[in-house]
Amino acid sequence: MKKFLLASSMLIASAFGAEAQTINILMESVPDTRYVQEMLPEFKEKTGIDVQLEVVNYAEMHTKLVPQLVAPEGSYDVVIVDFYWVGEFTKAGWLQPLDERIKADNFPVDNYIPSIMELTGRVDGTTLMLPFYNYAMGLTYRKDLLEDLKHQEAFKAKYGRELKVPTEWPEYLDQVKYFSEDAGIEGFKGVVNQGQRPDPISMEWSNYLFANGGRYYDPETWQPTLATPEGIAALTQYRDNIQKYGPIGAANFSFDDAFNVAAQGKAYSYLTFNMFRPVYDDPASSQVVGKMEIAPVPGGGLNGSWGWAIPKSSPDPDAAWEFIKFIESPEIAKKRALLGGAATQKQIYEDPELIEKYSYYPQLGELLAYAQNFPVFTYTPAFVDVLGRELSLAVTDGKDPKEALEQVDKEFAELLRKDGKLQ
CATH class of the missing domain: 3.40.190.10 (Periplasmic binding protein-like II)
Known part of the structure; x- marks a missing residue:
């Protein structure tokens, strides 16, 4: 069996050329990134592909990503997309559709929790991402x-x-x-x-x-x-x-x-x-x-998730897909969940081994069932800047909460008109 696995690994690796390959991914400094890191030796063994993770604070991610996504060929083979970047990234045409790859490899997309798949998966009927982790x-x-x-x-x-x-x-x-x-x-x-x-x-x-x-x-x-x-x-x-x-x-x-x-x-x-x-x-x-x-937060807390995507500027989209397919396979998704990962696949929340290990899994199921969504549209990042500014002014600078929120509503409406959602 060991010889067979080694031979299989060599065959997969040879499909990507004789030279050692490396793909690059920008990720956020959160626990789920650590759980991905723990899976990388197994990925290397199976494919011969190295993965270099650049791990940064959330505040740096958007600034680092956009220039790479705009370029004809960027530095990142795989990107992770926060749910409120989805409108911006898809309207700009920065992400490669995944449906043909999913069909060719019979990848089990039906495993994903539907609300999360809609949040960081399909956009207008096209699959542009596979959900990575939820952060309700x-x-x-x-x-x-x-x-x-x-x-x-x-x-x-x-x-x-x-x-x-x-x-x-x-x-x-x-x-x-x-x-x-x-x-x-x-x-x-x-x-x-x-x-x-x-x-x-x-x-x-x-x-x-x-x-x-x-x-x-x-x-x-x-x-x-x-x-x-x-x-x-x-x-x-x-x-x-x-x-x-x-x-x-x-x-x-x-x-x-x-x-x-x-x-x-x-x-x-x-x-x-x-x-x-x-x-x-x-x-x-x-x-x-x-x-x-x-x-659960009384009244329903905030929903959220990240998705894996292959940018159109990816230097090596085929190797990128091999990585996404591996890291989101049911076997690896379960391993990440056993380490503590915030799962996006529904079968994980029904797995007896996981329920036995994590007694709070029923509560997590409730979070996902009742969580509510943040506005998702083309200018969501700009809206977050407006909202964060005015909330902070009310908290730290003494601005009246009503005045702060009136200002948010005003600038929110301007962004929505720019996007065509509000007349």
Whole structure:
């Protein structure tokens, strides 16, 4: 068998030429990237192809990608596409269609969760990406404190409600206040937030918006709807959580910064991407092993996912497809999930081995079922810049939340008119 596998590897490698090959991929510094890195030796063994990963902070990715996508031949063979870049990248014609490759290799695209496939997979009936990982946001919280009888009694005495996993937004806000002011834990905060602009604050604040019953726009007309009582309440609550109940500096925290505070046991809660849930149980990264849990955000948290794509400027699209086909094969997708990856394929959430290992998988299924989408259109990145700017001004510079959101609505409408979605 070993000789057969070696011979197969040599045959595959020979299909790409005698010289050693290397493909280049730009990726974000998140846990799922580490899980991909762990699969690379197996890919090299099977194909003879080396993979060079350039791993950067999220804020750098778009700036690095666009010049490469515009060029006749870029540096990256494979790219990963955030869901709100989809409109921009597809309208510009930067991505190669994958349908013929999928058909030729009988790749099982039906394995993907339909909502995620629509978000970072098919666009207007053409498959331009294969979903990589999901990052629907959830509420991570200290379950040991929630189950502590002393805190349960004190919380009920003050707020007149049970201290439990919150299913309504006001419950959660009361818990944040209690663990900041009344829990008697020195140096402890009720919440840590990722207030860095433009992306981290925009993504996190979306949860506050949805939890208050607000929406970004009217689904029938695309008319912006942020400067509403729901939106204003959401921004006021977010500002209060950062200024009154969070650690110093949270207004400038990236998601890494905020996670580190929670993982060091210095905050009761953090609304974050579900991919961080398994990292809480990694002793190398966390001091709260076995103490953190995840739940759906009341009202439905933010949905999100990334997709693998082959740019039209790819120097080696055939080798790029070999990599995508390998990394998204059911076998490798399961291996990544066992390491803690945020899966996009539905069979993984039904796998007994994974459910046994990760008791919170049912909660993750709920996150994906009820998560709500951020606006996706050609100018979504520009909209994120606008939104992040105004949210940050309200949080750090004292701008009135209503005025901030009115400005967002105004510039959002201009971008939508430019895109043709709003008349």
